[in-house]
Amino acid sequence: MTDRVLIAGAGPVGLTMALELSRYGVPVRVIDKIAGPSDTSRAVAIWPRTLELFDRSGVTTDLIAVGNRVVAANIFSGKSQIGQIRLNDIVSPFPFALMTPQYETEGVLRRHLKLRDVEPQFSTELTEIQQDLDGVTATMRAADGTETTERFDWLVACDGSHSVVRHRLGLEFQGDTLGLDWTQGDFHLTGMPIPSSELAIFLHPEGALVFFPMAPDRYRIITSLGRSTAVEPVPLDLEAFQKVIDRRGPGGVTLTGTVWTSAFRINERQVGAYRSGRVFLAGDAAHVHSPAGGQGMNTGMQDAINLAWKLALVSRGISTAPELLESYDAERRPTGAEVIRESGKLTKAATIESHALQDVRNVVAHWVLGLPAAQHAVAGLITELAIAYPKSILNGPSGGDRAGSRVSPVAGEPPYGATDTPRFGLHGCGEGAKSLLSQFPTLLEHQLRAPQAVGQLTLVRPDGYLAASVPEGDWREIAAYLALFAAPA
Ligand SMILES: Cc1cc2nc3c(=O)[nH]c(=O)nc-3n(C[C@H](O)[C@H](O)[C@H](O)COP(=O)(O)OP(=O)(O)OC[C@H]3O[C@@H](n4cnc5c(N)ncnc54)[C@H](O)[C@@H]3O)c2cc1C
Structure with a gap:
């Protein structure tokens, strides 16, 4: 089979993209212009939401083996402590941040990719792209100057903040x-x-x-x-x-x-569109911001995870719904904008120059961080557990539940999306639920999960966000929702 997706850039985001697509059975090619793996430390923090999402591919266990667990962040003014943000109080199987140099993180990802027979092709620079309705023609230059031109179905630009793809598409980095x-x-x-x-x-x-x-x-x-x-x-x-x-x-x-x-x-920059036709941008190619909150790499990896299951469903012909790929920009661009805004606020607060305003900041920080609700909100932001897609075009009926919000993984249950094709998880029981399993064998996990609430059917996306939630008797609403994604037989 030919490679369907070209991934430009073998940094943490390109490697995540390649791993997610290949475990979902999509042939990929990953290229990087550098001669071999990078050995610089760069991004050190991996936050709980990223660990939850990497648990789907088995990467988290290996990251934990090489990283240092951090369970709290302390804030001092001079020698006195003005606040503490606790991570070990959060509801997650991974109530800690991991600190590890970026080259270790990339090494773990490359090892998992190799298990799937994918290795980055180094010394290969993407120089030109042309796209039409059916695919992307990519020109690549080897270290000896030889140029080759090849055709792919899709291109994912994970080529960093100076992205050639972004330039070739004429997209501004505002x-x-x-x-x-x-x-x-x-x-x-x-x-x-x-x-x-x-x-x-x-x-x-x-x-x-x-x-x-x-x-x-x-x-x-x-x-x-x-x-x-x-x-x-x-x-x-x-x-x-x-x-x-x-x-x-x-x-x-x-x-x-x-x-x-x-x-x-x-x-602090972001591109105005994460997609142009058959080309997608992810990671630093799409957004850059203050490293103060350590969010850059995490946000980029989660871009890749958000896109991969959608692209896999389309690329494998399991779904033809245009909403799937449209939702990538609609979900991830506002998320990127929020990360830029919030990490910018943190940086500005930390770098106030006026001594009088510094005193005010310290008093306010001490007071605010003493409030449990504020603690929870700040922890949700930095751990990226608060990321949600409340306005997503993929949100189905949900009654009082919040479609688009993260569904906390349950210890002992397999993670959502850990299957060999991207499948929705269905919580519930009864004849309606069983009927859904037989109607949508390619879109749903083969086993029902335990109900989340008595008499309720809950549908969870492969990336662990709530798709729909209805009373058991309304199971046909879930059928109508899934029918939007199912490709015609
Ligand atoms: C010096 C430095 C320090 C940093 N410190 C922190 C930190 O403390 N905390 C934090 O959260 N983040 C930090 N970052 C940011 C973090 O490293 C990035 O957010 C993260 O690497 C983004 O990953 P990425 O895969 O999107 O891009 P990158 O890691 O930049 O990877 C892009 C890859 O694409 C390749 N490439 C580029 N153009 C082409 C082309 N035309 N063809 C083929 N390949 C190409 C590049 O060689 C590169 O390997 C730092 C970055 C730098 C540079």
């Missing part, structure tokens, strides 16, 4: 570059007074300092350098970082070695 410089690095250290299972944010009058624990003696440390100068920001070396930590940090911390450093300016 937004701004913020006017502050930042530096970050992975360091070995001693003397950290906060447990390595907790993240620490220091809001110092001179600027923010954040410690992400990757291991008891290894931390990702990020700090602001102040207003941008005309030149590119330069990473601090160990001695300079130590001085900043001594001034802004908890005291007693000694850096003992440098693993990796970088400097950056925050870009």
Whole structure:
């Protein structure tokens, strides 16, 4: 069989896309212009919603084996603690964030891909694309300059923030570059007074300092350098970082070695459309924002997970409903915009320059984070468990339930969407439910799941969001909903 989907970029988002499509039986080709796997640390946080979704492919177990679990985020002003956000109170099989360098995360994804006989083709750059109603013609250049042109059904651009595909499509990357410089690095250290299972944010009058624990003696440390100068920001070396930590940090911390450093300016940008015909954009190709909340990679991976089951249903001819592919942009672009907005607010709050306003911020943060409802809301945002699609065109009848919201995985039950083709899970019992299973054998899991509420039928999408929920007697409403997706026999 020929490769139906070309994935440009073997970063975390391209690898996620490839893994999801291949486990759903769609032949893929993944290319990357670099010569081999990247070895830079970059994004360190993997949040609970991403862990829930990777549990469907078995990736989560392997990530947990290489990552450091973080169960709380502490916020300090000087030496006094003004708040704590607890992750171990959230309702999820994975009530923690995992801290692991991006090259480890990519390594786990590549190993899972290899189990499915897919390996990224490195030293292969996508240079040109042309699309028509039936497919995409891609021109690819090898390291020796040789060019080949091949035809694919679909193209998914996971080619990062400088996306060639985005440029070729003429799509604008709207937004701004913020006017502050930042530096970050992975360091070995001693003397950290906060447990390595907790993240620490220091809001110092001179600027923010954040410690992400990757291991008891290894931390990702990020700090602001102040207003941008005309030149590119330069990473601090160990001695300079130590001085900043001594001034802004908890005291007693000694850096003992440098693993990796970088400097950056925050870009807040998003493309105006995540789809153009047979081409989709995902990850940094579609949105970039402040790394402050550690959301970039997670949001990108969830773009891929959102798109993959829909593209698999269409690509395999199981569904011809245009709404499926239309819903990718409709669901993920507002989500990306919200992540940009919220991580931007966090960054602005952490970098207020006026000392008077800093005092106000600290008082407000202390008060707000003391409220359970606010705690819950902030935890929902950073863990990405609050992501929902309340206005999705894929939402079916749901009575008082909230179609488009996340359905919390239940321990002991198989994750939604863990099947070899994307199937909806159906919770319920009775003759109506059984009739649905026999009417929609390609769209529904083969076994009914336990009812979520007495007398209720609940339909859950392969990516774990509520599709529809009706009283048992109204099972024909679910039949009508599924019939929209079923391809004509
Ligand atoms: C220095 C740095 C530090 C970062 N720190 C953090 C952090 O602390 N926290 C955080 O959450 N995020 C951080 N990020 C962002 C995070 O790394 C990205 O959000 C994440 O990598 C996005 O994944 P992606 O797969 O969309 O894109 P990328 O990881 O950028 O992958 C894109 C891939 O596409 C390939 N490619 C590009 N053009 C082509 C082409 N024409 N043909 C073929 N292949 C192509 C590239 O070689 C690359 O491998 C950081 C990024 C950088 C650069």
